[in-house]
Amino acid sequence: MPKIAKSAIVVPSKLDHAARQEFIDALYRVHCEVFDGVSRDSFAKYVVESPAEHTWINVHRNDAGEIVGYFALHIFERELAGQPSAIFRAEAGTLRAYRGGNTNTRFGLKLGVPYLLRYPGRRVYYLGSLVHPSSYSLFAKHFDVVWPSARHPPPPAVLAFMDELANSFGLERVSPDNPLTRQVHWITRDSEVERSYWRNCDKPAARFFIEANPGYSEGNGLVTLIRVDAHNLRHAISAFFAERYTRRKEGLMVTLYRLPIGGQLLRPAEVIRRLKATALFGSFDAPSLATLAESAQIVALPAGKTIFRAGDPGNELYVIARGAAYVLAGSESEGEDHIIDQLATGAMFGEIAMLSGERRSASLRTATATLLIEISREALFSILEANPKLSEVLWKNFAARRFDDCVRGLPAWKTLERAARLAVVDAGQHRLLAAGERAEVSAGEMLLVLLGNVQVEQAGTSTVVRAPALFDTKQAMAVTANGAARIVCIAR
Template identity: 90%
Template sequence: MPKIAKSAIVVPTKLDPAARQEFIDALYKVHCEVFDGVSRDSFAKYVVESPAEHTWINVHRNHAGEIVGYFALHIFERELAGKASAIFRAEAGMLRAYRGGNTNTRFGLKLGVPYLLRYPGRRVYYLGSLVHPSSYCLFAKHFDVIWPSTRHPPPPAVVDVMDELANSFGLERVTSDNPLTRQVHWITRDSEVERYYWRQCDKPAARFFIEANPGYGKGDGLVTLVRIDPHNLWHMISTFFAERYARRREGLTAMLYRLPIGGQLLRPAEVVRRLEATALFGSFDASSLATLARSAQIVALPAGRTVFRAGDPGDELYVIARGAVYVLADREGAGEGEDAIIDELASGDMFGEIAMLSGERRSATLRTATATLLIQISRAALFSILEAHPKLSEILWKNFAARRFDDCVRGLPTWKTMERAARLAVVDAGQHRPLAAGERAEVSAGELLLVLLGTVQVEQVGTSTVVRAPALFDTKQAMAVTAIGAARIVRIAR
C-alpha cells in the first residue's frame, strides 16, 4: 500500500501572505478529495487562518513530494467557570490510500504533552464536532473517558459546558432539543462500500456514533468532549505504545506460524477462547466451541496479502488471532495495494461472517496490515455442526437476526430513541422460518417482517415486489411471502 514518505509541521503565521494562500490551495485540494460541503474560504478560516492562540499543521507527503494529508491542531486559551482553560480542536484529511497509520496520534502527543507540562494547573479539553464514525472510533480507542459515550453519558453540568463551547465556536444545533448534534457541513465522501460497512459495523463505538448522530452523512457533527487529564493522557500514551508493541510482537509471532510447524503452535484452547469472545459464538457451550475449534483452519499470512476481494464468494468467516487486517474499498483503476482504507481490524475481531451466513458475495476487500494469523471457519464446517445441534442453530440465527434487524432500524425515527437492548429484545421474540425455493408464508397485518436471507416475492393487495435481504417491512395489511431460492424470514409481533 502507498506510504507517507515525509511529514512536516507548518506554522501558518510564519508564512508570508502569498505562501499562505498557496498553502491553503494545496491543502484544500486534498480536503476536496475527502469532504464535500465546505468552501475554500470556510476551509481557510477553520484550518489555516484559525483565530486560535496556537495552530500547527502536520503536512503529509508521498514519495513524489505531493501532499496527501494534513492534521491541523489548534489551542484556544479561554476562561471556563472562572478558571484558565485550554481547548484543543483539530481538523484532518487524508487521502484514502494513505490511511491506517498512527502519524496523527504521534503529532498530537508531540505538541500536546509539552503544552500540558508548561501549564500544569490549566484545565485542558479536546472539543470535537465529529462527522464520521471512524473519527469517533479513534477517540473511543485512545481515551478512556469521552463524552458522550455508552459507558459515560455526560452529566447535565458537562452537557452545559459542551453546549457553551459549541455555541462559542459558532456551531448551530441540528435540532433545538439536542445540544450535542451540530451543523458542521463537512460531508465525508464515502463510497457505497464504505457507507454499507459502517451501517453494519459491529464496533460498539461506531454503533453509538451512528445512533447519536444519524445525520452524519449530511455533514452533521457530534459534539465530543475529552478532558485531557492525567488519567486520559496516560490511557492515550499507553494505548499508543501498547498498540505499536502488540503489532510488532504479533507480526513476529505470526511469522513463526508460517513455519512448517506453525499450525501446531496455536493451541486449541486459544482457538476456543477467541471464538468464545465473538458475539456470534459467545452463546455456544464449551463442547460446541471445542467441536467448532477442531474444524477450524489456521491461516498464516504475511503483511500485504489479500484475504479476499469484494465480489468473491463468501464461503468462510475469520477471527484474527494475531496481527491486523485492513478493510478496503476498491477504487476504479487502482493497482494492487492502492485501495482505500475504510477501517482496521485487530486481534480478536471477526470478519466475513455476513457474507458466509447470508450466501452473499463479499462487500469489501480485506488485506493484512502486518503478518497475521487467522482462524478460518468454513460454511460447510459450521453448518454441519448446526445441523447436529438444532439449539445452537437457533442461537446463531437469533444472533445474526439481531445484528441485521438493528442495522435496519437504528436510524429510523421510531427506533433510534430506544436503547439497543430494547430493540434487540423485539427481534429476539420473533419467529424464524426457513423457506425452500417456491415456499410461501403468510404474514399478518401489524407484524414486522424481517427478510434475513435470500430473495423473496412480497405480495399485498394489488402489489407485488421482489426483495433481497436484508429488508424490513412494517406490515399495515396482511402479505404473502414466496421464496425465490432458499430464504429465511423472521415474523415479529408488535
C-alpha cells in the same frame, strides 16, 4: 499500497501572505477530495487562519512530494469558570490511498504533552464536532473517558459545559432539543461501500456514534469532549505504545508459526477462547466450541496479503488471532484500493457473507503479519444441523444484527435504545422456506427477509425482495420463496 513518505509541521502564522494563500490552496485541494460542503474561505478560517492562540499543521507528502493529507491542531486559551483553560481543536483530511497509519496520533502527543508539562495547573480539554464514525472510533480507542459514549454519558454539568463550549465556537444545533449534534457542513465523500460498511459495523464506538449522530452523512457533527488530564493522557500514551509493541510481537509470532514447530504456538484452548469471545459464537456450549475449533484452519499471512476481494464468494469467516487487517472499499482489480477501517486482534469478519450466501461486499488485506482462524460454512453448518437449539441461538443473533442495521436510522426507531430494538426482533418467529414454499404474514406483523430472495404479495401488488430487507406495514402479506430463504415474522 501508497504510503506517506514524509510529514512536516507548518506554523501558518510564520508564513507571509502570499505563501499562506498558496498553502491554503494546496490543502484545500486535498480537503475537497475528502469532504464536500465547505468553501475555500470557510476552510481557510477553520484550518489555516484560525483565531486560536496556537496553530500547527502536520502536512503529509508522498514520494513525489505531493501533499496527500493534513492534520491541524489548534489551542484556544480561555478563562473558564474563573480558571485558565485551554481548548484543543483539530481538523484532518487524508486521501484514501494514504490512510491507515497513526501519524496523526504521534503528532497530537508530540505537541500536547509538552503543553501540559509547560502549564501543569491549566485545565485542558479537547472539543470536537466529529463528522464521521472513524474519527470518533479513533478517540474512543485512545482515551478512556470520552463524552458522550456508551460507558460515559455526560452528567448534567458536563453536558451544560459541552453546550456552552459548542455555542462559543459558533456551532449551531441541528435540533433545538439536542445539544450534542451541530451543523458543521463537512460532508465526508464516502462511497456506497464505505457507507454500507459503517452502517453495518459492529464496533461499539462506531455504532454509538451513528446512533448519536444519524445525520453525519449530511455534515452534522457530534460534540465530543475529552478532559486532557493525567489519566486520559496515560491511557492514550499506553494505547499508542501497546499497539506498536503488540504489532511487533504478533508479527514475530506469525513468522514463527510458519516454521515446522509453529503449530504449537496457537493451541486449541486459545482458538476456543478467541471463538468464544465473538458475538456470533459467544452462546456456543463447550463441546460445540471444541468441535468448531477442531475443524478450524489456522492461516498465517505476511503483511500486505489479500485475504479476499469484494465480489468473491463468502464461504468462510475469519477471526484474527494475532495481527491486523485493513478493510478496503471496492475491488482491487478495479483499482479501488482505499482503506475504510482497520480490524485488530479478536475481530471477526466475513460472517455476513458466509451466513447469508452473499458475495463479499469489501476487500480485506493484512496490515501486518497476521494469524487467522478460518471457519468454513460446511464446518459451521454441520454443527448447527446436529444441534437445533444452537442453530436457533445463532440465527437469532444474526437476525438481531440484520434487523438493527435496517431500523436504527429510521425516525420511528432511532430514539429507542439498541437493547429495546433487539428485544422486538428477539420475539420474532423464524421460518425456513424451501423453494416455492409460501408463508402468510398477518396484518400488523413486520417481515424481515433474512436470507435468500422472496416474492411478496400485498394489496394486489407483487415485489421480488432480496435479503436483507424489512417490511413494516399494517397490511397482511403472502411470501413465496424463490429459492431457499429464511424469514422472521415480528409482532409489533
